[in-house]
Amino acid sequence: MTSTTAASAGLSPEDVAARVARGEVNTLPPRSGRTVGEIVRANVFTRINAILAVLLVIVLATGSWINGAFGLLIIANSAIGIIQELRAKRTLDSLAVLGEARPLVRRSTGEARVARDEIVLDDLIVLTPGDQVVVDGEIVEADYLEVDESLLTGESDPEPKGAGEAVLSGSFAVSGAGVYRATKVGADAYAAQLVAEASRFTLVRSELQGGINRILRFITWLLIPVGIATVIVQLLYTGSDWRQAVLRMAGALVPMVPEGLILLTSMAFALGVVRLGKRQCLVQELPALEGLARVDVVCADKTGTLTENGMRCGDIVALADVDASRIRAALAQLAAADPHPNASLQAIAEEVGEPASLWTPQARAPFTSAKKWSGVTFAEQGSWVLGAPDVLGDAAAAARAEQIAVTGLRVLLLGRTAVPVDAGDAPGAVDAVALVVLEQRVRPDAAQTLAYFAEQGVDVKVISGDNAGSVAAVTGALGLDAGPPVDARGLTSPERLGEAVTTHSVFGRVSPQQKRGMVHALQAEGHTVAMTGDGVNDVLALKDADLGVAMGSGSSATRSVAKIVLLDDRFATLPHVVAEGRRVIGNIERVANLFLTKTVYSAVLALLVVLWRLPFPFQPIHVTITGWFTIGIPAFLLSLAPNHERARPGFVQRVMRLGLPAGTIVAAATFTTYLLVLPPTGTADELVREQVAAATLSCLIIAATWVLAVVARPYEWWRVALVAASFGAYALIFLNATTQHLFLLDTSNRPMMAVGLLCGLVGAALVELTWWVRGWVFGERHTFWRTREPDAPAPNPRRDEDARAA
Structure with a gap:
């Protein structure tokens, strides 16, 4: 029309x-959602910064500037968050322009x-x-x-x-x-x-972020009663002046704030986006990174994903008593009559060339993935159609085409019909004239990518609108042991479709609606599904998949609904994408254990001090240095480490399994040390207070650093060095006279220090026992040393060039 x-x-x-x-x-x-001003405001005016700012103002009012060192966290939280998001914004803006x-x-x-x-x-x-x-x-x-x-x-x-x-x-x-x-x-x-x-840059809203927000809300409400109770006890029951009461209150509350967790979460996601951007992978929504970590099924479209978009016309096989020149002329006229030829018709046009003179078209039926054929009705030469042999041809033509297709070639049928192509009953009865054989070029890196997914336990479903035998031939050539192919035209009900997609891996003649149904069926079985595609027939499935991945050279419709766009069309980028998602999610969960443990032991210790009506043992500077080497620096390094574990649901529950008992053990060991070294009168001069603080702090640091030793497992050489460096840094602080004076510590009382060291070792042993018990109760596998895990295929330009040349 x-x-x-x-x-x-x-x-x-x-x-x-x-x-x-x-x-x-x-x-x-x-393009990246937020302006520079919005980014600055969002990173400065946060709940964490507000809590720390209020505590900083209160501490500075006492005149103790050294105890206000934790205020540097406000600057660090804001500056690093702003810098990383601006870097990600620049990367996304430049990539979005390319992909637009x-x-x-x-x-x-x-x-x-x-x-x-x-x-x-x-x-x-x-x-x-x-x-x-x-x-x-x-x-x-x-x-x-x-x-x-x-x-x-x-x-x-x-x-x-x-x-x-x-x-x-x-x-x-x-x-x-x-x-x-x-x-x-x-x-x-x-x-x-x-x-x-x-193409917007959004801070992640996901199960991971939701869990962290729930933890933060609980901590925010906990701070208020604990802070009030601490001030009351310090003023009324310990004989402290208001300055000492305020400092002790701040010392109790500051470590309860997991200030670095939000920072590391945002930074890890932002860095993940930037890293993938350097691989020409446009992440259009940050939650896609979490989806990547959870993917266990990849539905890959054959054309454009496993094979390159371009094709070559390999052979033209006559089926009727028609002159070869007549067949080539008809093909040339079909190509010339289509103002927007698809890849198949372009390949045919390159083979047969341009016609010497044009036939006069009267009606035209463009190709659609639903009917799988196209055609033109010419004024004097009748109607010619070109499409799938099993749709247009008789049984003999379809069988002949099937014999060719099983070798991995694509086959189209050229035929004549008496019905105008724009008629309601078109194409009608078709006289098969010739088979047109097209060769698809397999991507040189496809085999290695499929092997990576197999090693990682990710199932690959190859879904195509082409002949099932042809699809199976391509997957077989790539080394994918996928079993017998399935012709999706026989899957006439949602039940049969769902059963087939869970038991088979190669599908041909799949309609766009069936692709979408396959995604739904896999999701209903509890799978996290990634769908790749480049054509308009993939849009519905891309939109409904947990993770839609579009090729950069594909249609703008697929790019608009996909969460990830591979701008250079390299299917081999996907393993790097999956590995990046797992690294981000796995490492955030790992460091969350450290922050939650610190929050728990800080809250429990503050409550114990309130219940016993004792002076709080620490000043803000003490808890500040505690966070440096047990959490802050180690957490930053752990958040950047490789991690190949597939993400699982239940983030908050798993973090609680270690954070709650470990935090309680650290608090109990620390408070026991405090009771044992505290003078009987409960009061002491400044020197004794510093000795008590040093002994109690030594217990806290030993037990808390052992939590780091547990979280860092399975060990590699650098993880062992990280734990050792943390212990070494605290040893220097406690043994050096200058740092002792700077941080208000006195280690000269050997009996007190012996008690602190012994209680710390007991606390560390109980943390170790908790780790083993947790593994036994919840069926978690515990390993001390990391074994070699399959990594994403490393790029090899020479190998890729050789493959393309071949």
């Missing part, structure tokens, strides 16, 4: 300038591709198959145009569009061609919302 309304050659430069001056331009939100669709706009100066935010009201925008409708508009030209509005309505069937009909941004052309006039731009169109979601 071809229809046209009166359409000019497009706007003139003067018309465009006038509309820009009136603000009638497709203004889009910032540039619509073809017709103006009086000609047709040219422009950025989406350069479109103005009344612009004429050209649509070809796979193009997304980027602003709302009205069709002015339509040449067999069909538009898929599933992203808006949920209906998967494409809608034919004629002149005068409306199109909405978010839909996309699946066949034919057309031109539409922009009637709504900027904030008035759906496109503004789509762009805001497409």
